[in-house]
Amino acid sequence: xxxxxxxxxxxxxxxxxxxxxxRPECLAxxxxxxxxxxxxxxxxxxxxxxxxxxxxHLDMEKVLRRIQRGGIHPSIKGAVWEFLLxxxxxxxxxxxxxxxxxxxxxxxxxxxxxxxxMVPVLGTGTYITMAVVQxxxxxxxxxxxxxxxxxxxxxxxxxxxxxxxxxxxxxxLDVARTDRYLSFYEDGANQSKLWDVLAIxxxxxxxxxxxxGMNDICSPMIILFEDEADAFWCFERAMRRLRENFRATATxxxxxxQLGVLSQVIKTVDPRLHQHLEDLDGGxxxxxxxxxxxLFRREFSFLDALYLWELMWAMEYxxxxxxxxxxxxxxxxxxxxADDPKLLKRYGKFERKYVNxxxxxxxxxxxxxFVVASVLQTKNKRLLKEAKGLDDVVQIxxxxxxxxxxxxxxxxxxxxxxxxxxxxxxx
Amino acid sequence: MAFHSEDDKSEDYLFKIVxxxxxxxxxxxLLARFARDEFYPNSKSTIGVEFQTQKMDINGKEIKAQIxxxxxxxxxxxxxxxYYRGAVGALLVYDISRQQTFQSIGRWLNELHTHSDMNVxxxxxxxxxxxxxxxxxxxxxxxxxxxxxGLFFMETSALDSSxxxxxxxTVVKEIYNILSRKVMSSQELNKQDPASLSNGKKVVIPSExxxxxxxxxxxxx
Numbered sequence: 106x107x108x109x110x111x112x113x114x115x116x117x118x119x120x121x122x123x124x125x126x127x128r129p130e131c132l133a134x135x136x137x138x139x140x141x142x143x144x145x146x147x148x149x150x151x152x153x154x155x156x157x158x159x160x161x162h163l164d165m166e167k168v169l170r171r172i173q174r175g176g177i178h179p180s181i182k183g184a185v186w187e188f189l190l191x192x193x194x195x196x197x198x199x200x201x202x203x204x205x206x207x208x209x210x211x212x213x214x215x216x217x218x219x220x221x222x223m224v225p226v227l228g229t230g231t232y233i234t235m236a237v238v239q240x241x242x243x244x245x246x247x248x249x250x251x252x253x254x255x256x257x258x259x260x261x262x263x264x265x266x267x268x269x270x271x272x273x274x275x276x277x278l279d280v281a282r283t284d285r286y287l288s289f290y291e292d293g294a295n296q297s298k299l300w301d302v303l304a305i306x307x308x309x310x311x312x313x314x315x316x317x318g319m320n321d322i323c324s325p326m327i328i329l330f331e332d333e334a335d336a337f338w339c340f341e342r343a344m345r346r347l348r349e350n351f352r353a354t355a356t357x358x359x360x361x362x363q364l365g366v367l368s369q370v371i372k373t374v375d376p377r378l379h380q381h382l383e384d385l386d387g388g389x390x391x392x393x394x395x396x397x398x399x400l401f402r403r404e405f406s407f408l409d410a411l412y413l414w415e416l417m418w419a420m421e422y423x424x425x426x427x428x429x430x431x432x433x434x435x436x437x438x439x440x441x442x443a444d445d446p447k448l449l450k451r452y453g454k455f456e457r458k459y460v461n462x463x464x465x466x467x468x469x470x471x472x473x474x475f476v477v478a479s480v481l482q483t484k485n486k487r488l489l490k491e492a493k494g495l496d497d498v499v500q501i502x503x504x505x506x507x508x509x510x511x512x513x514x515x516x517x518x519x520x521x522x523x524x525x526x527x528x529x530x531x532x
Numbered sequence: 533m534a535f536h537s538e539d540d541k542s543e544d545y546l547f548k549i550v551x552x553x554x555x556x557x558x559x560x561x562l563l564a565r566f567a568r569d570e571f572y573p574n575s576k577s578t579i580g581v582e583f584q585t586q587k588m589d590i591n592g593k594e595i596k597a598q599i600x601x602x603x604x605x606x607x608x609x610x611x612x613x614x615y616y617r618g619a620v621g622a623l624l625v626y627d628i629s630r631q632q633t634f635q636s637i638g639r640w641l642n643e644l645h646t647h648s649d650m651n652v653x654x655x656x657x658x659x660x661x662x663x664x665x666x667x668x669x670x671x672x673x674x675x676x677x678x679x680x681x682g683l684f685f686m687e688t689s690a691l692d693s694s695x696x697x698x699x700x701x702t703v704v705k706e707i708y709n710i711l712s713r714k715v716m717s718s719q720e721l722n723k724q725d726p727a728s729l730s731n732g733k734k735v736v737i738p739s740e741x742x743x744x745x746x747x748x749x750x751x752x753x
Contacts, residue, residue: 282577283576284576286574318579351607358607394581398579496585
């Protein structure tokens with residue numbers, strides 16, 4: 106392999122941390138960032154702009170290839186994420202997208218207005234941290250100071266409105282401690298932007314409501330997008346993949362479905378490790394909840410988590426995603442793609458495996474599960490040798506903070522995925 | 533036992549303790565203060581469960597407190613309550629500057645009693661005692677509730693560290709005392725007896741499911 110010093114200098118020289126500055130007094134508490142923009146690998150602004158035709162059609166195949174090789178340069182992350190997450194169709198023109206964006210912003214403004222009539226604090230640059238109503242809908246008036254002088258005046262009788270109002274202070278309590286080590290959130294207006302988006306999302310998704318951890322998913326969107334409505338839509342699309350994890354009942358949480366898949370995967374690819382965990386009463390894999398719910402936000406530095414996310418999303422990319430979300434008729438369904446290598450290239454590496462196997466049913470396996478599996482596998486020896494209780498398992502997995510390489514983890518995840526599909530399909 | 537190793541002898545006892553209470557009352561920072569003498573003004577919400585172990589010395593015995601820190605939001609109840617099983621101690625935390633967190637204590641007690649199959653040594657903790665200016669729950673109210681429910685009580689501040697170690701130690705010492713009495717009485721009887729004792733409060737040390745692995749809920753002497 107040939108590597109000249111000039112390339113080395115070019116690839117490693119840029120201070121990317123500057124894109125998401127950390128408050129100086131918090132530097133010691135933050136995991137170090139491993140991500141580096143690499144020439145020839147990372148999707149750069151130049152490459153990105155070159156991937157559009159004159160009228161705005163995007164060569165997604167090329168873009169995906171780049172991202173899967175080296176992530177996205179911070180200067181264009183938001184714009185690229187919109188395509189990765191299915192906010193926009195790469196097969197559309199600049200004009201079409203501008204129209205759609207305008208529509209979406211108007212829609213968001215309307216929802217915001219609807220919420221604002223119920224809770225005037227919304228959109229004022231401040232937010233609520235104290236409960237405003239009791240479970241029975243009666244107002245709590247002593248909280249007015251903390252809630253910017255606003256109180257609910259009458260008993261809330263509408264069940265939906267009540268459910269929503271009951272969650273508002275929880276959102277506030279979490280916003281107040283979301284990524285506060287980043288300089289960005291020193292500005293109260295940015296905190297309240299996060300609160301607004303989460304509150305409005307909650308209003309529109311009352312079947313799941315607000316659950317702790319959504320703030321960790323939403324925060325990067327607030328940072329990446331200048332426009333609040335754009336941030337909302339990107340978050341909304343990301344949540345399409347994640348929302349079931351947050352569905353909670355009295356007896357279970359949605360994420361346990363993924364934990365069940367994880368259990369199946371480890372059982373299949375590393376039966377010894379699975380048995381060991383089961384012996385430690387960890388067969389339910391509850392210790393992996395956080396990794397799956399906030400997609401490794403706590404194990405990685407801010408920038409590295411974003412890098413991991415875009416790798417995963419690129420690998421999971423399905424060209425029909427936009428149409429599915431928009432509930433349009435699928436232009437090309439998976440059946441054809443399996444026979445057509447050209448079409449197949451438009452899928453991410455992970456998604457391709459499913460399409461290729463000819464299985465057409467919607468699968469609920471996400472690459473995140475396999476990334477967790479890869480993390481467990483890399484710790485396999487220590488877990489087998491040193492873990493004598495669930496506490497040791499948590500401890501050993503806790504040591505990975507700041508020590509994981511996002512790309513390696515994804516690469517391993519793909520391998521495990523392949524192994525799993527092979528073994529699982531064996532009669 | 534399959535997982536027994538040499539260094540087991542260094543720890544005389546292992547107690548599982550849970551930290552519960554409403555969101556943002558300071559559970560994680562109480563633990564950080566106790567286990568590492570640290571405080572994070574920028575700490576994040578706990579997702580699911582996290583944990584720390586802390587070694588303590590009680591009457592010359594080394595005791596390992598395994599402390600499970602849980603998410604405060606009710607939505608997590610289904611998964612956090614799974615961790616109550618096997619707990620012998622609990623810190624039930626509220627924030628003295630937020631009345632609402634104190635009102636939830638009853639709910640948390642029910643929760644604890646439903647999911648832990650034994651009576652757990654419990655201390656009621658009014659945290660953030662440094663916030664004197666905006667106190668909403670008088671000390672006397674906390675004390676009264678604790679007495680009515682038969683709980684220990686203490687006001688703490690994870691920020692200025694007052695009473696933090698004392699709160700944990702109170703729980704651990706009590707578990708230890710109950711346990712030593714239990715060991716003494718069971719030595720006369722049979723060692724297998726799963727220890728139910730009457731000293732005002734009934735404390736049963738779990739031994740069934742966890743006794744199988746190296747780290748039983750307690751006593752690996």
